[in-house]
Amino acid sequence: MGSGVAGRWIVANAVEVDYEDGTEVFRADMFTYPWACLEFKEDGSGSLFDGEGKADAFTYVATAESLVLKYTQGNDTTTYRIQELTESRLCVQEEHFEAYDGVVHKELIEINLHK
Numbered sequence: 001m002g003s004g005v006a007g008r009w010i011v012a013n014a015v016e017v018d019y020e021d022g023t024e025v026f027r028a029d030m031f032t033y034p035w036a037c038l039e040f041k042e043d044g045s046g047s048l049f050d051g052e053g054k055a056d057a058f059t060y061v062a063t064a065e066s067l068v069l070k071y072t073q074g075n076d077t078t079t080y081r082i083q084e085l086t087e088s089r090l091c092v093q094e095e096h097f098e099a100y101d102g103v104v105h106k107e108l109i110e111i112n113l114h115k
Contacts, residue, residue, distance in 0.1 A: 005062045009090050009113035011036040011051075019106040030109070038113065067092055080111075088115045
C-alpha cells in the first residue's frame, strides 16, 4: 500500500465536524493555503507543506485501512482512516473522542487530496 500513497498530494479541502452523543453540532471548512500538500516517498518518509513555505517531516506507514504519520520533531503521531485511495484521489479522516458531563464529544477531520 505504501507505493499506492507515494507521491505529492495537494489538499483540495478539509472539513471539521463536531458531534455530541452522535448528533452533529458544528461543521466548518478548515482554511488551507493554496498548494498545501503532503508528499509521501517510497522509503516511508514524507513532508507536510503548509502552503506558506513551512514543512514538517514525518515517517509513515500505510495499510489498506489507515495512514499513520509520525512527525520527526516531537512525539506527535496522527492516524488517518483511509476512506478512498485511487491514482488521483486520497480521502482520509481523523477522529478524536472525549466524554465529559455525561456527553460523548467527537471531532472528525476529513481531508480530501488530489494529485
